[in-house]
Structures are given as C-alpha cells and as structure tokens.
Amino acid sequence: xxxxxxxxxxxxxxxxxxxxxxxxxxxxxxxxxxxxxxxxxxxxxxxxxxxxxxxxxxxxxxxxxxxxxxxxxxxxxxxxxxxxxxxxxxxxxxxxxxxxxxxxxxxxxxxxxxxxxxxxxxxxxxxxxxxxxxxxxxxxxxxxxxxxxxxxxxxxxxxxxxxxxxxxxxxxxxxxxxxxxxxxxxxxxxxxxxxxxxxxxxxxxxxxxxxxxxxxxxxxxxxxxxxxxxxxxxxxxxxxxxxxxxxxxxxxxxxxxxxxxxxxxxxxxxxxxxxxxxxxxxxxxxxxxxxxxxxxxxxxxxxxxxxxxxxxxxxxxxxxxxxxxxxxxxxxxxxxxxxxxxxxxxxxxxxxxxxxxxxxxxxxxxxxxxxxxxxxxxxxxxxxxxx
Amino acid sequence: xxxxxxxxxxxxxxxxxxxxxxxxxxxxxxxxxxxxxxxxxxxxxxxxxxxxxxxxxxxxxxxxxxxxxxxxxxxxxxxxxxxxxxxxxxxxxxxxxxxxxxxxxxxxxxxxxxxxxxxxxxxxxxxxxxxxxxxxxxxxxxxxxxxxxxxxxxxxxxxxxxxxxxxxxxxxxxxxxxxxxxxxxxxxxxxxxxxxxxxxxxxxxxxxxxxxxxxxxxxxxxxxxxxxxxxxxxxxxxxxxxxxxxxxxxxxxxxxxxxxxxxxxxxxxxxxxxxxxxxxxxxxxxxxxxxxxxxxxxxxxxxxxxxxxxxxxxxxxxxxxxxxxxxxxxxxxxxxxxxxxxxxxxxxxxxxxxx
Numbered sequence: 001x002x003x004x005x006x007x008x009x010x011x012x013x014x015x016x017x018x019x020x021x022x023x024x025x026x027x028x029x030x031x032x033x034x035x036x037x038x039x040x041x042x043x044x045x046x047x048x049x050x051x052x053x054x055x056x057x058x059x060x061x062x063x064x065x066x067x068x069x070x071x072x073x074x075x076x077x078x079x080x081x082x083x084x085x086x087x088x089x090x091x092x093x094x095x096x097x098x099x100x101x102x103x104x105x106x107x108x109x110x111x112x113x114x115x116x117x118x119x120x121x122x123x124x125x126x127x128x129x130x131x132x133x134x135x136x137x138x139x140x141x142x143x144x145x146x147x148x149x150x151x152x153x154x155x156x157x158x159x160x161x162x163x164x165x166x167x168x169x170x171x172x173x174x175x176x177x178x179x180x181x182x183x184x185x186x187x188x189x190x191x192x193x194x195x196x197x198x199x200x201x202x203x204x205x206x207x208x209x210x211x212x213x214x215x216x217x218x219x220x221x222x223x224x225x226x227x228x229x230x231x232x233x234x235x236x237x238x239x240x241x242x243x244x245x246x247x248x249x250x251x252x253x254x255x256x257x258x259x260x261x262x263x264x265x266x267x268x269x270x271x272x273x274x275x276x277x278x279x280x281x282x283x284x285x286x287x288x289x290x291x292x293x294x295x296x297x298x299x300x301x302x303x304x305x306x307x308x309x310x311x312x313x314x315x316x317x318x319x320x321x322x323x324x325x326x327x328x329x330x331x332x333x334x335x336x337x338x339x340x341x342x343x344x345x346x347x348x349x350x351x352x353x354x355x356x357x358x359x360x361x362x363x364x365x366x367x368x369x370x371x372x373x374x375x376x377x378x379x380x381x382x383x384x385x386x387x
Numbered sequence: 388x389x390x391x392x393x394x395x396x397x398x399x400x401x402x403x404x405x406x407x408x409x410x411x412x413x414x415x416x417x418x419x420x421x422x423x424x425x426x427x428x429x430x431x432x433x434x435x436x437x438x439x440x441x442x443x444x445x446x447x448x449x450x451x452x453x454x455x456x457x458x459x460x461x462x463x464x465x466x467x468x469x470x471x472x473x474x475x476x477x478x479x480x481x482x483x484x485x486x487x488x489x490x491x492x493x494x495x496x497x498x499x500x501x502x503x504x505x506x507x508x509x510x511x512x513x514x515x516x517x518x519x520x521x522x523x524x525x526x527x528x529x530x531x532x533x534x535x536x537x538x539x540x541x542x543x544x545x546x547x548x549x550x551x552x553x554x555x556x557x558x559x560x561x562x563x564x565x566x567x568x569x570x571x572x573x574x575x576x577x578x579x580x581x582x583x584x585x586x587x588x589x590x591x592x593x594x595x596x597x598x599x600x601x602x603x604x605x606x607x608x609x610x611x612x613x614x615x616x617x618x619x620x621x622x623x624x625x626x627x628x629x630x631x632x633x634x635x636x637x638x639x640x641x642x643x644x645x646x647x648x649x650x651x652x653x654x655x656x657x658x659x660x661x662x663x664x665x666x667x668x669x670x671x672x673x674x675x676x677x678x679x680x681x682x683x684x685x686x687x688x689x690x691x692x693x694x695x696x697x698x699x700x701x702x703x704x705x706x707x708x709x710x711x712x713x714x715x716x717x718x719x720x721x722x723x724x725x726x727x728x729x730x731x732x733x734x735x736x737x738x739x740x741x742x
Binding site: 003024025055056057058059060061062063064065067068069070071075076077078079080081082083084085086092095096099100102103104105125126128130239240241242243244245246247248250255256257260261372375376 | 388435440441442445446447448450451452454455457459460461462463464465466467468469470474477478481482484485486487507508510511512513514515517518623624625626627628629630633640641644726727728731732
C-alpha cells in the first residue's frame with residue numbers, strides 16, 4: 001500500500017512548571033520546538049508540515065490557537081493540522097504526525113503539543129454547566145475515584161499500592177531535569193500521610209497542573225538514512241480507539257477500548273508477551289492507582305494482578321518493566337502535552353537518550369495516553385531497530 | 388497514492404436548529420442517511436474523524452458526547468480535529484493512504500446561532516495584542532473588501548455579482564438559508580451592513596452538520612458502492628500567517644499553494660468549483676489564486692453566502708462537488724474549504740467521475 005517507515009529523529013521539551021509567566025504561548029512552544037529541531041539537526045526550512053495538539057481551547061481562552069501560533073511555530077506556507085481528542089490528544093497528535101509520513105505524503109513533519117494551564121483554571125474550564133447533563137463539579141479526581149474504589153474491591157489490591165506508585169514516580173522525577181514536581185523526601189509513608197482528596201486518592205497521588213510543551217520531529221526512512229541519523233526511534237506501530245462515555249455494562253475500570261487497542265497493537269508489532277518483550281513503558285497515570293489498572297488493561301498483567309507488578313517493584317527503574325521512568329503524569333502534567341511526553345519519552349528510551357532515567361539497553365518501549373472518562377486511547381510502540 | 392472516492396454524503400443547514408438538539412440528536416439522522424446511501428453499517432467503517440469547536444459549543448470537550456451517535460460497541464478507531472470537518476476528511480484520507488483503513492466516515496457539526504458569532508471568532512486572533520481590540524470577523528472582512536476597492540482589485544458591482552449569483556444558484560438548494568432569484572441591482576439596492584459589505588455579501592450565521600463516507604477504490608467494499616462515487620484526484624491544505632499586518636489581504640498564498648499541491652495547474656478546466664468564501668470578495672480572491680476561468684461553474688449550491696454552518700461548511704463544499712459528479716452534471720470538480728480570519732488557512736480537494 002506504499003506505507004513507508006517513520007522514525008522519531010528529534011525530541012524537545014520545556015522544563016515543566018506550575019506557571020510560566022516569563023513566556024507567552026508562542027515563546028513556550030518555541031522552547032520545545034527549537035530543542036526538537038536542534039536534536040534532529042534541522043531547521044524550519046526542512047519541515048514539510050506541522051501538527052499541533054492541545055486539550056480544550058477554554059484552558060487558555062484562545063479559539064483554535066494554532067491559527068495565531070502559525071508564524072511562531074513555522075507553519076506559514078505549510079500544511080497545519082490541529083488535533084484535539086481529550087486527554088489522549090498528545091498521543092493522537094503524534095499518531096497523526098506519524099501518519100503524514102507513513103502515508104508517503106510528507107517526509108519531515110514537526111509535531112508539538114502543549115498546555116499553559118496557568119492561563120486559566122482547568123477545573124472550572126471543565127465545569128461549564130451543560131443543559132440536561134448531570135454536573136460532576138468534582139474535577140477529574142472526583143470523577144475517577146469511584147473507578148479506583150471498584151478496582152480495589154475487584155482485585156483485592158493492598159491499600160498502599162497507589163502510594164507505592166506515587167513514591168516511585170516522584171523519585172523517578174528527580175532523575176528527569178524536565179519534571180515539574182521535585183520532592184526528594186517523598187516516600188510511601190509520606191504519600192500515605194498526605195491529605196485524602198477523593199477517597200482513596202490522596203493529594204500526593206494526584207497529578208499537578210503544569211505549563212509546558214513537547215515537540216518531536218518525525219522523518220521518513222530515506223531521510224533517516226540519507227542524513228545518517230545516529231539514533232532514530234523507529235515507530236513500530238500505533239493505534240487509537242474510542243468508546244462512548246456511558247453504555248450498559250460498560251466496564252469503566254478496564255475499558256474495552258483500551259483492551260482492544262492494546263490487543264491490536266501487540267498483534268501489529270508482533271508481541272505475544274508484552275511483559276517479556278517490552279523493555280519499558282510510559283503510561284498515562286494521572287492518579288497513582290491507574291498504573292496497576294492500566295497494566296491489566298494493556299495486557300502486561302492478567303486481570304486482577306496489575307497491583308502485583310507494582311508491589312513487587314517490577315515497574316520501578318531496574319525492575320522487569322520500568323513504568324514512567326520520567327516521573328510520568330504524576331510529576332508533570334501540561335494536559336495537552338502529557339500524552340506526547342509519554343510518546344516522546346518512550347522514543348528517548350530506545351534512542352538511549354533518556355539521561356539519568358535511562359533504562360539500560362531499552363530496545364522496545366511503549367507510549368500510552370488516555371482521555372475523556374477512560375474512553376479515548378492512543379498508543380505506540382517504538383524500537384531501536386526497524387520492524 | 389491509493390485512489391479514494393467519496394461514496395456517501397449527507398447534510399443539514401438551517402438558520403437555527405429547531406428545538407436545540409444536542410450533537411447526538413443532530414448526527415443520528417445524518418448517519419442514518421449515509422447507511423441508506425451505501426448499504427453499509429458501523430462495522431464497514433475502518434476509521435472515523437470529526438471536526439468541531441469547543442468555543443462554538445461554549446464548553447470543553449464538546450465533541451466527546453458526539454461518539455454516542457456512532458453506537459456503543461465495539462470501540463472504534465477514531466480521531467477529532469478542532470477544525471472544519473474538511474480537515475477531518477484529510478485525516479481520514481491519510482489513514483487510508485497508510486493502509487491502516489480502507490474506508491472512513493467523517494462528520495462535522497456546529498451551532499453558530501448560540502452566540503454572537505462574529506465576536507466569538509475574534510477569539511481566534513492573537514490573544515496578547517489583537518483580541519483585546521475585539522476586531523470581529525465581519526469588520527476584518529470589511530477592511531479586506533475596502534482594500535480591494537481602493538486598489539482597484541474589484542468593484543462594488545463585482546461583489547454584487549457574486550452575491551446575486553450565489554442567491555440565485557441557491558434557489559434549488561433545499562438546505563440554503565438565504566436564496567432566491569436576485570439581480571445585481573437588487574443587491575446594490577440593499578443598505579450597507581458593514582461598509583463596504585452589504586448583508587448579502589456576508590455568509591449568514593448558520594447551524595448545521597454534515598457527514599461523508601470515503602473508500603479506497605482498491606478495497607472489496609468499494610465494489611458495492613462504485614456506481615455512485617467521485618474519486619479524489621488531489622488533496623492538500625496550507626496556512627498563511629495570522630497577523631493581518633503581515634499579509635497582503637488581496638492575495639491568498641495558502642490557497643495557491645494548496646491548489647498547486649493538489650495538482651491544480653491550469654491543465655484541467657473543472658466543470659464545477661465549490662469555493663468556501665464567507666464574503667463575496669473572498670470568492671474573487673479564491674478564483675484568482677486557483678486560476679478558475681469562465682469554463683467553470685462556481686458554487687452551484689449557492690456556496691457559503693447561501694449557508695455557512697461553522698465546522699461543516701468546508702466539508703459541505705466537498706460533498707456538493709461530489710454530488711454533482713454522482714449525478715453526471717460534472718465530470719471534474721474542485722472543492723475548497725477555509726478557516727481562520729480573512730482566509731488564513733485553506734484546503735483544496737479535486738474530484739473526478741469514473742465515467
């Protein structure tokens with residue numbers, strides 16, 4: 001079908017912070033974009049098309065901000081796309097950018113995802129009353145806490161499992177210079193001692209609100225070869241799946257869209273035992289308990305066993321399947337970019353460029369994002385070899 | 388590139404949605420029409436993509452509930468752009484080009500009547516230096532039209548001709564909200580709305596939705612629907628700068644670039660062109676950039692001056708062009724979509740009949 005191979009050849013990130021009052025939106029995006037272009041050894045002149053992703057426009061108060069950003073992100077005179085698929089958007093944006101190359105339409109594509117949450121209050125931007133719809137008025141934590149309670153009841157997971165995830169991710173964040181939260185004293189005990197927000201989700205088990213951007217350059221195989229790119233992250237496969245928010249017998253703890261997406265992806269990239277064959281994973285975990293829940297949903301563990309990976313230390317750096325080596329969404333959460341950060345961090349791992357949080361010898365890594373009420377899923381697998 | 392054809396299209400356009408339906412209530416009948424046209428069902432669709440805007444809906448994640456209209460299980464391979472659905476169609480076309488899907492369904496929807504649209508769209512401008520001045524869409528278009536008049540690029544009569552022809556052509560379009568046999572003198576007799584624009588020079592605020600099915604012509608499913616198909620022969624889009632002061636507002640380089648990338652090089656005289664020009668003088672800019680001469684019938688549907696539902700009007704241009712190929716009225720057609728202030732972003736899709 002003329003499908004061509006694509007690889008990540010450049011990654012750039014801002015330093016994630018609660019408020020970037022020192023830069024405008026264009027300035028913030030350029031920090032990530034300039035670093036990605038430098039990493040790729042390219043300039044704007046090399047780029048064929050630009051794909052922008054971010055979460056709701058109400059977060060910054062600009063309608064379709066890619067329009068006013070066109071000049072500063074190098075999109076003038078080029079095709080410009082704007083993706084928005086709820087919290088999974090960073091992942092979906094990377095997938096759309098990859099498909100521009102895989103389709104054979106372009107061979108060097110810049111993609112960038114961002115959020116400048118400090119421009120507004122995300123919780124209220126998400127709480128506009130909608131006629132004939134039951135308001136949640138509890139933010140994302142209040143929405144997801146019942147799913148976590150259901151998970152604990154079903155699986156019998158020990159109650160400190162979430163705290164183990166949170167302590168691990170916050171410790172991993174100390175090895176990532178871009179991470180937002182840097183709390184060296186975080187331990188399982190300190191997490192368990194933090195305030196309960198939405199039972200059983202405590203303050204320290206919750207993602208922060210961050211400002212930041214993440215960019216990647218994705219190139220076609222012949223560009224990788226002709227430019228002699230030293231360490232490309234080959235895109236082995238990607239998938240998006242969506243399901244409605246509510247339908248009878250919908251399993252919100254272990255949603256079918258996520259299970260179907262993972263099954264499709266493993267089959268597509270020739271993985272039969274993900275736990276054995278994937279070296280590390282960046283998974284979208286905005287509340288600590290979602291690590292064991294997604295381990296099951298993605299097929300790394302049997303249903304009911306996800307917490308055992310966490311409890312055994314398998315998901316820690318040095319474990320069998322390190323998860324969220326960068327500190328994850330729990331340590332940095334510029335919403336629209338959070339999915340792309342997962343995808344980009346997976347690429348950094350197989351390129352051997354993750355610095356202090358590098359997993360030694362990582363050959364194959366997964367990037368994962370989800371959004372809505374656990375309805376929208378985007379995932380990819382990248383490797384340090386062509387598939 | 389794989390050959391991909393438009394095989395289904397349905398639309399609704401109206402001044403105001405009757406009964407204020409939510410997006411699910413709006414989309415279900417349109418999708419039903421597509422299933423009737425193709426004989427297909429949900430399981431025949433390989434990839435789905437939609438276009439809409441949270442700002443138009445006045446709420447975040449407004450598109451999330453739209454997938455309730457698509458059926459519960461199994462989960463679907465799906466995406467969304469915060470753009471006119473014409474760009475969602477581009478994403479579906481891309482997915483088919485990668486070989487990951489053979490068929491795709493695209494939809495767009497928007498309720499423009501819920502807010503003062505011209506003011507809402509001022510939020511698309513630079514939030515630091517321009518939006519605080521609240522230059523609304525009609526005023527910006529007025530500046531653009533005035534520039535052309537002052538520089539002799541067009542005359543008041545040229546604008547009136549576009550408006551008169553659009554209203555007259557829309558007479559047969561059941562979805563047009565502004566239509567009727569109209570002469571140039573009728574237009575010129577109208578009072579000014581936003582000098583130098585008359586109301587008929589400006590697209591009406593329109594609610595609406597549209598959906599389309601496309602299929603790779605090399606897929607077995609295509610055999611079932613090939614009797615009514617319009618093959619996409621070129622598909623590209625491009626963007627200009629946002630800053631009005633950086634642009635020559637009498638030109639649209641992104642339209643010319645999109646046309647060139649889509650293969651519009653003057654070698655084909657398109658039988659029909661559906662141009663997404665929300666203001667009459669913008670049609671003149673688009674015709675010039677795309678090199679459309681007298682051999683091409685412009686906007687037989689009446690175009691955006693007859694109805695302009697935000698986030699589906701661009702897709703409707705492609706659907707209207709495809710419809711004319713299905714009927715045999717046209718063998719070749721060009722469709723165009725625009726987005727952003729004063730034609731900032733433009734898309735061109737060319738189509739051809741099998742026969």
